[in-house]
Amino acid sequence: MNDILTMKNIQKSFGDLEVIKDISVSIKQGDVLSIIGPSGGGKSTLLRCAAMLETINGGSIAYGDKQAAWTDDNGKVVYAKGKQMKEIKNCFGLVFQNFNLFPHFSVLKNITDAPLRVQKRNKDEVMAEAEVLLDKMGLREKADAYPYQLSGGQQQRVAIARALALKPEILFFDEPTSALDPELTAEVLRVIRQLAEEDMTMGIVTHEMNFARLVSDHLIFIDGGIIVEQGSPDEVLGNPKMERTKAFLNKLEQ
């Protein structure tokens, strides 16, 4: 199968702080990659680099055969521009920890506005798809509600629907349940699991180890800006080889 996302030798610093030292990772079509690791290890930063919210200082990023960023002969990072970048940005969606819904839009408008205004797709088609998405997220009766009227779990499901409405090839999640109570967490994780079963390609930063084990095809443990250990979730979580991984997992169990 083809790689949807390929990141090679990514480096990212904030001023003097080297957050990502050298990380290479790829996600195949239909696969789910989980990213785990201690706080401050660079998980969010890696995801934000993939989503073009941060500018990398070295390495390369490609979506399918489209080069998004690369390092030229002088060691300078170059990003794709204009129409090409627009196409690349169309490839992925991102679900935030704190949802970031548009509070002045109803649930339905949150989902349909970008497909209509940005992608300029046919209105009937967009509306029909939105209805399907709302059903799938269990939010049928909430179409006309405003985000503030929803629980955190419902808001996060709207955010997922909103991302899916743009038909991304890959969907990123940055700790999608960290802002939620345990019961609400379950309902969001169920939705993501369902997406995994439908072969949605995803990259997920999570602290939910059981969930990671269930959904992911591949798992990477990041600490100090590098991949300390990676492999199948059973390998890494069930039988970690590196001391740092063991220490991290032990701490979680306590």
Next chain:
Amino acid sequence: MELQTMVTMLAEGFLKSVAIFSLTLIGSLPLGLLVAFGRMSKFKPLQLVVKFYISVMRGTPLMLQLMVVFFGPHYLLHIQTGSDYRFVAVIIGFVLNYAAYFAEIYRGGIESMPVGQYEAAEIMGYSKVHTFVRIILPQVVKRILPSITNEMITLVKDTSLAFAISYAEMFTLAKKIASSQSTLMPFVIAGVFYFIFNYVVAFIMERVEKKMSYYR
């Protein structure tokens, strides 16, 4: 002078006060947004110029600014100004002054927006303009509405400063009548007019705020 004559005269002045009020808002609300963009510009020279402009507008009396705008062309540039320049000068002075205040209000509102809103919009492919017009500005307007209302109420009363260049709005007329007739009555009537004006402004703005309270 009969009370009715007085009221009629003042009502005429009142219409002029309303004209100053309306034209100032029409001019300064959009201009203020432009000024706010300049103030937040990454282009340093522009940012500094705008910062200076705002500090002058806020740091000197509006009355003095009106004088400069009115007499400036004549004394500084030796331009002969026509008879209707008095009103134009009032509007220019007010618009320039209020744009500075509105700019700072806009800036506060824009800077208070969480970056997550921009990032969500960017991820979803909204252009910069779309992001601002569709996502950011509507929320900013809701946030700054109370401050805007405050400024509008101040503006109602500030229209009286046009007396500084003898523009015949309500306060200028009240002053004239009061001194010629040796009575306080015109001031009382003008006060009532200002109060009612502000009452209406506050009422309308309350309705607008309510209209925007469909979300949080």
